[in-house]
Amino acid sequence: MLELYFLIVIGVFKNKVYMKCHICQNTTSDIFQTKILKKYDVSYHQCSSCRFIQTDDPFWLPEAYENIITSLDIGLISRNLYLQEQVPNIINTCFTEAQSMLDYGGGYGMFVRMMRDIGFDFFRQDIYCDNLFSKHFDITDFHDKKIDLVTAFEVFEHLNNPLVEIEKMFKYSENIIFSTTLIPDDINLFKDWWYVAPETGQHISFYSEESLRFIAKKYNLFFYTNHSNLHFFSNELLNQNIVDDMFLKKVSLKERIYNRLLGNLKSKHLEKKSLLQSDYDYILKKISK
Numbered sequence: 001m002l003e004l005y006f007l008i009v010i011g012v013f014k015n016k017v018y019m020k021c022h023i024c025q026n027t028t029s030d031i032f033q034t035k036i037l038k039k040y041d042v043s044y045h046q047c048s049s050c051r052f053i054q055t056d057d058p059f060w061l062p063e064a065y066e067n068i069i070t071s072l073d074i075g076l077i078s079r080n081l082y083l084q085e086q087v088p089n090i091i092n093t094c095f096t097e098a099q100s101m102l103d104y105g106g107g108y109g110m111f112v113r114m115m116r117d118i119g120f121d122f123f124r125q126d127i128y129c130d131n132l133f134s135k136h137f138d139i140t141d142f143h144d145k146k147i148d149l150v151t152a153f154e155v156f157e158h159l160n161n162p163l164v165e166i167e168k169m170f171k172y173s174e175n176i177i178f179s180t181t182l183i184p185d186d187i188n189l190f191k192d193w194w195y196v197a198p199e200t201g202q203h204i205s206f207y208s209e210e211s212l213r214f215i216a217k218k219y220n221l222f223f224y225t226n227h228s229n230l231h232f233f234s235n236e237l238l239n240q241n242i243v244d245d246m247f248l249k250k251v252s253l254k255e256r257i258y259n260r261l262l263g264n265l266k267s268k269h270l271e272k273k274s275l276l277q278s279d280y281d282y283i284l285k286k287i288s289k
Contacts, residue, residue: 021049021050022205023211024052026047026048026050027048027049028054029045030045031053031190032044034196035198040201042060051211052205052211053205053206054204055204055205058204061201064200064201068129080114083111087151089246090177090232090246091120093243094232095148095149095175097148098148100121100123100142100147100149101149101150102123102124102125102147102150102172103115103151104126104152104172105125105126105152105155105158106126106129106131107126108133109124109126109138110133110134112124112134113133116274117276119272119274120275122151123137123139124137124138125139148175151176151177152169152178153178154179155178156180157202158203158205159204160204166215174221175232175235176233178232178233179230180207182207182225182228183206190206212225216233222236222238224238224243
């Protein structure tokens with residue numbers, strides 16, 4: 001008890017706040033301070049073990065989320081186009097048995113609509129954002145027995161208590177494809193890193209590979225990554241060479257044009273028919289009752 005008291009006193013004296021890592025519960029140290037929302041002085045703390053970085057307790061979040069999708073997120077459309085090309089490769093290579101899928105924190109529902117257009121039976125979940133593009137295909141509309149696969153894109157960096165929220169995802173499925181950009185290897189680059197985005201105040205958790213591997217191990221799962229921005233947890237051990245080749249696969253310009261114009265993504269594993277017409281018929285019947 002006395003030792004803890006002295007640690008607190010020393011921490012206050014040095015104007016530092018000692019926090020436990022939200023991922024592995026080890027000690028953290030202050031690495032950087034900046035103004036969030038242009039008015040709040042906030043410190044960033046890095047774990048001494050898994051290298052995860054977290055902010056001070058984010059008291060500013062209600063203000064930061066007055067607009068759920070910020071005006072700075074001008075990459076929303078290009079990001080969804082990128083994911084529409086990459087995610088089918090992952091599903092068709094690593095989750096060939098998956099049938100029903102859920103986009104967790106799915107925002108406006110654009111990704112769900114795009115994936116349904118190319119034949120993947122996706123539904124959307126988001127308690128904060130209006131569903132503009134995939135109405136009638138929300139989690140509340142899902143009546144099958146189980147979700148085989150969850151996606152969560154640009155969600156992890158928003159989580160104040162990551163393990164609590166990730167456990168909510170695991171209740172749907174242990175197989176999760178997600179995107180979040182890994183922290184720079186040189187921590188000195190962090191203070192100027194665009195992904196910190198202090199102007200919006202929404203990014204409060206930043207991951208290293210070590211921290212994501214810790215999460216996988218904690219829940220007895222396997223972790224795979226492109227070592228940059230796209231990752232997944234799986235309850236099955238996969239051939240690492242196949243996974244690496246899949247991540248390295250480039251989609252040609254010809255394939256992109258074909259996929260977007262015809263709405264039919266072909267792969268060596270399976271072929272899927274667009275759900276666009278059947279969805280239209282389903283919605284028309286539903287709203288005509």
